[in-house]
Amino acid sequence: MSSGGFLFLVCSVACIVGAIATVAARNPVRGAVGLLTTIIGIAGLFLKLSAQFLAAIQLIVYAGAVVILFVFVLMLLGADAAAIREDRARVAKVVSGVLLAIMALGTMFALAPHAGEVTRFGSPLPSHGTVEAVGSMLFDQGVVPFELSTALLIVAVVGAIAVGRGKQGVFKKRPAVLPPKEMFIGPLLPRDESGRPADEVAR
């Protein structure tokens, strides 16, 4: 087996194992690591398909931003993020089983008539998948979607902040100028259990 075939084998096994771990892990942190494995595997497959630019984007955006965001949210939620409901409705399981069967049968029927005649890749152009080629395509035929995607990202950032920061004004405001007594509670004064200066209690 050539070295390219070995790369394909390693990356595809990583993809499938990571995907199963993402879905089946009871602890979502392990699921996030599985997602990371899948993403890195797919980046390797992008390299194999001579899409270097997309491989880099995949690693930067998915592995660098999306997975980190998931891990941050898991950290914020703590142990509650690992909630599992056992008595999940059977309908979902039946539907997913049917979906699995449809996908398996569909691929079988789609590929069976063409068994033996496969679409082989030729050797790619040296410019295939480079930043220059994708960029010229992007600014040649996709300028409007590109600009719209910048607007989408801005709206998403503003929306994420607006939704995620919750209600304001819940915290009590401290007075701008503290009364002198509070100002001079220093570490040198002896204190009782509640943290107040001991001499204040004595008075």
Added chain:
Amino acid sequence: MMMMGQVLEHYVLLASVIFTIGAVGFLVRSNILVQLMSIELMLNAVNLALVAYNRVHDGDMGGQMFAFFIIAVAAAEVAVGLAIVLSYYRHRSTVLSDEADALKH
């Protein structure tokens, strides 16, 4: 299997397997965070299929352009989705999607 990784069908099969795993995870799991990760799996599978088909059409970068836009939209979707998850958790103290039944009552 000699030409493993040199054939379009291998990539399409792999993409369909990953997509199905993601779809099953989205349907079976009730944890919203795992459901979001399953959506990411499905988007990644579609990206893989797009780039694989693009490899056949040498010199045309249309498929990779689509994959680029899918990555951008997926990043936006994750940012907003996780903000909604945090907000939902603040309301109900849970991340189970079954508990999100405020519109029912």
